[in-house]
Amino acid sequence: MNTETILYEVADGVAKITLNRPDKLNSFTVQMHGELAEAIKAARTDESVRCLLITGAGRGFCAGQDLGDRAVSPGGEAPDLAESLEKRYNPLIRSIADLEMPVICAVNGVAAGAGANLAFACDIVLAARSASFIQAFCKIGLVPDSGGTWSLPRLVGPARAAALMLTGEKVPADKAADWGMIWKAVDDEALAEEAEALAKHLATQPTAGLALIKRALKETWTNTLDQQLNLERDLQSLAGRTRDYQEGVDAFMNKRQPAFVGK
Template sequence: MPSIELKIENSIATITFNRPETFNSFNREMALLLQTTLDNCKTNDEVRAIVLIGSGKAFCAGQDLNEVTSPEQNPGFRKILEEHYNPIVERIRAIEKPIIAAVNGVAAGAGANIALACDIVVATEKASFIQAFSKIGLIPDSAGTFFLPRLVGFQKASALMMLGDKVNAKEAEQLGMLYKVFTHDTFEEEVHRLATQLALMPTKALGLTKRLLNESMTNTLEEQLNMESELQIEAAESEDYQEGVNAFIEKRKPVFKGK
């Protein structure tokens, strides 16, 4: 079975981490395949929303330690970061389509931080998040030190990363790490409902919003206002804007095409 599975249906691309026997931990093959799959979703006009989810009981347990402790297979940490995790996070932020992290179980280490890099994070009530790096003498990677402090604040992020506490789904929601928690029984249904809602929305406008949010991390107020002006003009030239206005005037539900 491939370590990454892709299913495209009704404009939704579902990317499944598929190494359940290792709690979907990353090896080199899985990391590179995920990058290729994300690239395919980026260029495929049929795809208007993306879901990342894990098979089995876990979302993703981070790096497969069997790989890094193997004399034959160990790529080395520089290669792991520069060729595996950094490109994955960069792709998640660069794809101008909404990406949902559907955290169906434990999300640890790089797995947790890849989830936090997504646009919308939802979780089953059985999910948990762990900054597990300090447990084995490492530092957080996969942009965890970038996103987590912005989501929960500097003090809380510092404690979670240094102590390696397990955060359950409800606490993660209260801290601002994720959007919503769903019951285990309704999780797949709720994820599909959310992805369907996003796939039917004006994809170009959502993509431009994502670009603005990315730039807001470093822009000054003046730079952000100027960028909003430029991208609002671009959005107003889209077919979806015209459809949205016409639907409002005609008192009907808009039918967006993502153009």
């Protein structure tokens, strides 16, 4: 893939996307949005890919929108930020949420604004201990976007979400892990190795079943208990018909390592 603002590579069943504007803390531009969309599409359509890993180059994960890419001046014509969300940020978040494979985010440095909410859209988030998360929108008079007003209250509760969004207070990685905002914080030097090991592990697992788990978790926020019980019944019916379920049971009964194929 010929890209300038991201790096894309596939190995061992894992597609790895690295945001690659380190001099700008990997902040979003129109070009980066386009290249990121193409990379996610490539991962979705590549049958060899069974897990996606997203990380950043340099000392930051993603500082959100590059304000220089849509600069405004006092008294000038106001930009249509709704257009930016509708054409770029919202499709990005939806494309990650709809992926039928595990999505891991390795936050290697500051994750601010849309960068933080990009991380929260992923299934499992690991962060370097030096990393931090900031809902920076309030500092320039904007509303949190990229799914942040949906994901953050569900991760940390409404009280903490409100305070973080109204004050823009920085949350260090260790506190983010304690609050349930992310899965865990790891030593900086161990982040890349641990994230890649986790991605490779998940790529060997029964990913058709993992996709159904993702669906169940997604729908639980709008379902009643009865609806969720019915959904579990229906998804279990699908899971029980997969080749991987047969393989898993056979491997368990015969005391051998399973060889899952994701179907």
